Amino acid sequence: MTTITTNSSRSTGTRATRVLGVVAIVLMTWVVVSGLFVTPADAVQLDSVRIMYVHVPSAWIAYLAFITTGIASGISVVRRHRSLGFDRVAGASAEVGVLFMAITLVTGSLWGRLTWGTFWQWDPRLTTTAFLFVTYVGYLAIRRLDATPQQRARRSSILALLAVLEIPLVHFSVVLWRSLHQEASVLNTDGDVRLDGLMLFTLFSGVLAFSAAFAWFVIHRQRVAALDDLRLTSGLDAALVERRAEAVTQ
Amino acid sequence: MRRTAAAVFRKDVLVELRSRALLTRVVPFAVLVLVLFAIALDSEPLVLRAGAGLVWMTTLFSALVVVQRSFEVERRDGALDVLKTLGVDGAALFVGKAAALIVQLLALVVVLLAGAVVLYGVNVEPSALVLLVTTAVLGSCGLGLVGTLYGGLVSGTSSRDTLLPLLLMPVTAPVLIGATRATESAFGGDVTDATTAWAWVGLLAVFCVLFAVAGAMSFGPLLDSDS
């Protein structure tokens, strides 16, 4: 059922998103160049601090994605009108969030290997991020089940809101748990970095770059989801039309 | 609403008593897991030290089985649809099912704690009994509440068997951490002292309250979405 209509734009882009995309690419390039070559190595951590320029923004955006999914799901549940649209935003944000959470975990792990010699530390932030990651994988799995957009919206919104309840509980539990092991962890995850002006600026650019990328990703994935739903319903409509035509001719 | 919840509770407990699945299948499975842990770890001091964690991990694994059963029973004869047509209040349904599940899990925890005493050489001082019982009750409540809630979320879907463990794992982490630390203290280990143990019990209580409310509120809308 892929009819190619003549008045179709080629993609889900509009002028606004193209500008956004360019901004994201420019900022990212600056961050990579600055992070790798322009900024100085840290006195304590030497060059491994460079990983922070991608790890920290990635973590922030991962949490931003989580909050976005939570808010969008909340609105989707409360408002009857437009609830499907907000559910799509929630889903898109979760997909992007999982990407950034994975980046956060991997870069954090690599940084840890360089700084402490271990790939993993059971500190609250990393552990909570890991739990958040699994929660979101589960959320995306639920969304993928065969269901009408309405059912999917209802089920995943409830799941997302439960996640908003659950994640602070998990975080608090892990914080309490790790505080009992105080003697073992002398270093904190931030590694006591004294940031000078250029490093701070690069970090800030990183947050901007990742935010722009986040927005671009979410907008496009949300539109793709909308197209998917449209195709589903128009497919149903076409099938109905055919069925009625059959019924008439019989 | 209380009558409906009580009726649902009685139904679930009766179904369980008649089939005796918990007694004849889940409990042996759980005890076997305790034994296997001991064999795999192969060190009595280590097993003794890990006893609390092993009990609650085993409870968690077994809970998955019990939750699946609890909803399978509904699905098989379309019972959930009947309940929905009768206009059963979602919150009442949630409370009834959760209560039945909690009772079953509590029975399981008791057996496992006894197993730890027998198999792992755990010694429980009488003074720690209150702590132990409270932890067992609240831990079972926590697992039962989220088990019912998430079990309802995936019930009727095609991948429920693989989805439920995935979804439950992050949610049950606070229960696992809290119950284990508190139980460790009751077992007389010197890792967790009594005051901290009661702080963990407090966390468990908060968890139970939050998810009891969340579950009661979400169960109605959740069932509606399955039409």
Added chain:
Amino acid sequence: MKDVGFIALSYGLTVGSMLVFAILTVRRARTLSRSIPDRDKPWL
């Protein structure tokens, strides 16, 4: 010396995964976009 490898890996994975994600999204957007007329698209 292993520092360089890890740092390069971090940056490479970050940028690489984002690029792959973007490309996959745009490809899917193009395929879907062809089969749906413009008037049905809510953002146009």
